Amino acid sequence: MTEVNQDTILKVEDLAVHFPVGGGLLGGPRRFVHAVDGVDLELKRGECLGLVGESGCGKSTLALSILGLQKPTRGRIVVNGHDIADDSVGRMTRARTTQMVFQDPYSSLNPRQTVRKTLEAPLRLHGFNAKSEIDDRIVDMLRHVGLRADVAKRFPHEFSGGQRQRIGIARALILRPQIVVLDEPVSALDVSIRAQIINLLLELKETLSLSYIMISHDLGVVEHMSDKVAVMYLGRIVETGNWKTIFSTPRHPYTRALIEAIPDPFKQSRGMKIVGEIPNPLNPPAGCGFNPRCPEARDLCRVPPTPDLEAIGADHLVRCRRVHEISAGKLTAP
Amino acid sequence: MTAQPLLEVQNLRIDLAIGNARFPAVQDVSFTIEKGETLGLVGESGCGKSITALALIGLLRPPLSLAGGTIRFNGKDIQNLSSAEMRKLRGNRISMIFQEPMTALNPLSPVGRQIAEMFVLHKGATWKEAERHAIEALASVRVPAPDRRVKDYPHQLSGGMRQRVMIAIALACGPDLLLADEPTTALDVTVQAEILDLIRELSAAKGTAVLMISHDLGLIANMCRRVGVMYAGRIVEHRAAEDIFRTPSHPYTKGLVASLPLLGARAQHGQKRLQEIEGVVPPVADFPVGCRFNPRCYAATDVCHVDDPAVTELRHGGYVRCHHHD
Amino acid sequence: MKFRANLLIGGALFGLVVIAGLFAPLLAHTDPVMGANLMNAELPPDTEFWFGTDAQGRDIYSRVLHGARISLTVGIVSQLINTVIGVCLGLSAGYWGGWWDDFVSGLTNLMLAIPSLIFALAIMAILNPGLTSLLIALGLTNWSFTCRLARASALSLKSQGYVQAAKVLGYSDVRIMLTQLLPNMLGPIIVIGTLGMGGAVLAEASLSFLGLGIRPPYPSWGSMLSDARDQITTAPWISIFPGLAIFVTVLGLNLLGDGLRDILDPQSRTRRA
């Protein structure tokens, strides 16, 4: 049924993931956290989709679902035209299509495995047996991520953070996937190293024709790398669109607040401020989830149901009842 | 006679002991903080900025130790103070907030009590009075319903709230100097903005000087008038905040500024390759000879591999520690 | 620096016992069982019988040497059983969670609730005293700590990036447990196992005292010590040497365990820093 655009490699439809909380003997009533609640996404080949939001907004759960590690409560995830919940799309197929780069380069490498083992095991698992082929692939991949071939026999603790992240990237790409989920790929790295990795990722995207889903709270990185951006709040997408649109003319108050909150050396004026913290996801506010913190909130925002995503421009969707009343002035300074 | 600076650090050296060997984790660090001023220290992990702060408050623990230099607080060298005098200073005149508000608070003690301790310790208050002061202190850091919150335990509070409690503790006695060590790193951006505002406003209101430590250049530049950039245990550049971004002098600072994907930069310049700094940050035991940045420096020459660059005063204020600065 | 002393002294003591056990047939003067000669009964230590002789006239030195084999067998085999059970249950429970975790946790609590000596006592009574029974009794009753540790490690490790990565790469659960989790939790488990070996040697002595330990023909230290307790005033050497052997072995294992903990257990590494 799903229309698959020639260029669409991943399509997420009405995805929801609910976690049970409590319940059981004397545990009180069983309630559900709606970690992801009705998310629609589309990723085109060669594109980088930036997922932005604060901790607990559901972006990690969404990523895990896309990787097939989290069973959705509702909705479908279609990769290359196949629903990944479908039994015919096995664990192995999924592994060869979708891969992931992790945030912490220290915990994401098995300390007891050499680089070679880290890269060789997945190949063997996926049916590569000829030593020469494995060798070739490993050397090739190490070269791609900017490491020399002789690092293969070393253990992770012998590397710096940046080098480890390169190994992590090599591991993710060794099976030649089409989609790579980048989970905060540079936030745990030293500032002086970040540029190396960002450049590498952008380079690999081109040379290996990859598509990225990048989770990050660093808006600078998101702006730099993404083609499309989705802003999440309380398990829902509140604004999505082209990177330029999102960063130059954000419409949702939350998006605007996020951008505002970045400490900028050249900007002393602080326009829009939000206060308070993300509400308890077990007990989300009625109406718009953002209303308790929103400086623009009015009574209509506090009335259920949750507002819908509204298209206000080409590929620009905003989930706000007052989107047309709030000025669409430019935010970023220079 | 110029007014005496609040804090004067000269040629600070902190050693790290590994086995029987000692390595200078911090060396030749000098700076001053005037009363009510906010100074920024920026640098990557392992550059020595946090232990510099710990040295100022006298909390270095083995394997780290103060190995040289002077720290004058209100004109007195704190190294000459007895431990009791030092304790009177600590928390009362100089206080500190830490990076992880989760672990920096005692999980088994209500936050009110942890604030109240300050008044008991330094103001000679009874516990009862102190509890009352604690509520006021919580209110001053804009914690809603402070009279109820004082009874809460740290795990019942969100990260932002915990950091507010830390600030309440730090500012309880109205100190002259606040050391803020990456106070917002563990927090979400929106919360970070609030906390920074809070620090800024409270310190301004009470005339508290702040030493702000962060790896985030943008944050430091935003918060401080003057910034010290640390690399491998040294201050390599010390400038006014806006100069750091506009006219960085040290190759390291230059590299950092150019490598950051700043918001709005893509709209201006397009998605071009970010400028990279080669190599990695060296560990303390492996600080290079000569200029410590030399293995990564694009401008390094032979002299950089041999000689430690001296401090060079810059024309528009500030200084840089480089053989080839602009 | 202290941890090195632990490791060195512990390793040396335990190494001594291992050598004694391995080369017992070469080092021993007589057969530990067939060496009985009532003409030599209860001789104090001298140049011929270094540790003296026991009531049956057997050379205690030889018996203590052979006893090392028994104690090592008891320690190693029972701990191996415990470790395998504990790791299998704990690892899978921590990794899979759900009802299996509830079940395993219940089982672990059950095992914790019954004092292991009493449990072992019951098993010994059922199986009749002997080496095999003892290995089963001690092997089945002391896995709860290993299990808890393995479970906790699995719980914390499973959220680690490399475990997630293995999942993403299509590894099966069992493969993840064996190749990603197990090698990374082995350190503390080896430590617990080492300390448990000492515990097993002591438990053997306790069970022998209660009349439910290893019985001849095996010359176990516990039964030697326990059998000779009545002769402690008349022929103290009969009990002193096996007692000393137990003490040295357990002390060695405890020190070794402490030393290994310093090296292998990352938690205590931060403790030292």
Place this chain on the structure above:
Amino acid sequence: MLKKLFITTAIALVMGGVAEAQTPRKGGTIRFTAPYGSSFANLDIHTSNRAQDEIWAKAIHRSLYNWDAKAGKPVLELAKSATASEDGLTYTFKLRDDAYFHNGRKLNADDIIWTFNHLMDGAKAYPGARYARMIKGGVEVEKGQAKTISGLKKIDDSTFEMTLTEKVDPGFYFWTATTSIYPAEEAQKDSFAANPIGLGPYKLAEYVPGSRLVAERWDKFYKSGQPYADKVAIMIMGEASARDVAFRNKEIDASILGPAQYVAYKGDPELSKGLLEVAEVYTRVMGMNPTFKPFADKRVRQAINYAIDTDLIIKRLVKDKAYRATSWLPPTSPGFDKSVKPYSYDPEKAKKLLAEAGYANGFEFEWTATSNESWGIPIVEAVIPMLEKVGIKVKIKPVEGSVLSEVVSKGEYQAFIWSLSTGPDPQVALKCFHSKTPQTACNYTLFKNEQVDKLLDDAGATNDQAKKVDDLTKVNNIVFEEAPYWFFNYNKAVMAHQPWLKGLQPNATELAIQNYEEMWVDETSPAAK
């Protein structure tokens, strides 16, 4: 006849203060020990036949008969006289008229009859039923077919009649504590379990389960002037090494010794003064199962007796705390034949016998044993090299006591080592070799010999004591020749006692069981007050 009994008891070595002619001192506390375990079963002696429980029961209770340690035979205790009928099956007992229960009530024939009826309560399975079953009509009561034992008749308050099923001396049946006479009505009350009321010299004062039992003098005890001590405290101390310390520390007045301590005490100039040694009526043997092929051959069984240097084991390992066993019956027994020499240590002969039996190359057997130091694995360990020399290999099968008695009575063994009761009644002891006696009773080695059967039947039928003893002696000698067992030793029980404890009796049936009324402590005792 009776003279012979007297003579044989002389073997019982009396060393301690038993025979001293001092005037007993009144007062003080006797601090006795119960060494066979760490508790008593309860305070109802009918439920237990263990020596451990008899130790306290002797203080509080009394049976129809009592064991006379010096005479080595049962004597009337609660009755003044017992007259047998012509056929020797019916006895008329006249009770003593000065026996009072601890509640002050006088002993009555009803109490005796009630007690025996009570013992035969089938639902309760009292071990004493074994003895009361000898009374005619007892089995019917046990099976619930009758309410009262028909063989018991009350004549008047102090006289009753007892009819037996066999011609036996009732004294050998009704002297143990497990047949203690209870006060009829009081014993049916619930409180009796906690406050036993008996006829013994002491009445219960305090009982701490698992720790000790203290009893105080019963002033209306029927033996004049007795008991002497004010109190008897019986400490429960199963652990020999702890008992050793306590005794040396003068915390207890008497202690039963094992071989190791026997040597130590004998070698100590002070301690050796207080040793009481007695040949007990237990024979330590290794039983051989004839269903295990090699042991079916008499020559093999004899070979084993020849192959083991029994004397050496007794001397070196048992430390002479035993007497070499000649045969089944102990030296104190009327059926014991002094002229018989035990099997000599003769490995050559053993080899020859084995060769004749077709085992020139030896064989291997499994030896079931407990860890008992006197008749368990330590002995087996010493025997192993000896048997090895004649080509017989031994595998030890260690078991617990309760398992040993089970596998032995079921015949699930190849060989076992045990200590078996062989007295005081030689007829009862030898009945174990009657082919009609089942393995579950005591014919553990499935002994079958027509001559023995006949001799035993004759001995049971005759009234002639001399012929009876003669028949039994013959049986004993045949058993020796047939060698169903390796005859190891007769136990030498040794009790260490403090110098101030007097009046101990050389009780050959069980040294730890003493008549406390004959014991007293002099003023040197720490508990003399």
Place this chain on the structure above:
Amino acid sequence: MAAFLLRRTLQTLPILLAVALLIFLLFSVIPGTFASSMSDDGRSVIDAQVMERMNKEFGFNDPVHVRFGKYVAQLAQLDLGMSFRTRQPVAKVLAERMWPTFILTLASMIFAIAIGVPLGFIAALRPGSWVDTVSMVGAVSGLSLPKFWLGLMLMYLFALVLGWLPSFGYGDGGLRYLILPSIALGVAPLALLARTTRAAVLEIMNADFVRTARSKGMSERKVVQWHLARNALVIVLTTIGLQFGTVIGQAVVVEKLFAWPGLGSLLVDSVTLRDIPVVQGAILLIVLSFLVINTLVDVLCAIIDPRIKYS
């Protein structure tokens, strides 16, 4: 807190049931019966009829599942059955022996806690000092001694050689009698507690919140009093709770050696004599007391550590 307590209590029920089942199954396959045990010394032979009768009365002729059914039905009515040996209700037999074990374990734990915890504290506050070294070497040695051996040595030293204390028994239940057995039993937990306390204190010493406390200008003494002690206490308490289990188990050995009339010696006797209902009852009681103690510890921990209630 009430809900927490209730939840903790209810959690122990399935464990108790499982223990009952496990013990029952174990002892239904044990060789030997009470009747056979009565003649184990070869001295007091019981005749076959009585033995038969006993087995019938004690229900040994029933199949296992029937026996278990009966047992559970009994248990449901809080009836532990009748002891074969004493012919009294098991509950009564246990009640008689509970108190000595209770005071023995309590005394040895008090001994262990009173010395072990401060020792661990002192050692941790001066790591590397002679106090630290000596106490930790002592602790590891204390853990390496066979218990009955230690008991025997104490007996010889303090009773025989020095004559200070009685060597055995319960006596009048006075303190004098309690000292030696509780030391013999308490040395191992003492050693373990000292080590645990030391490790816990050392770990907390490096915790961030202790650094915070110091940054407040607190003296080390106040840091320990106000912040370190409570946090260490949680870890130490948990260890104490678990140690109770080991101590109750090891009490078997010590009680037997010192002729102490507790549950442990009763248990060993009952196992040897195959008095199965008492064995079952005693183990259930021991498990129950372990669970009660650990629930108490949990409650204490929950009072000290507010995080526990909510997890």
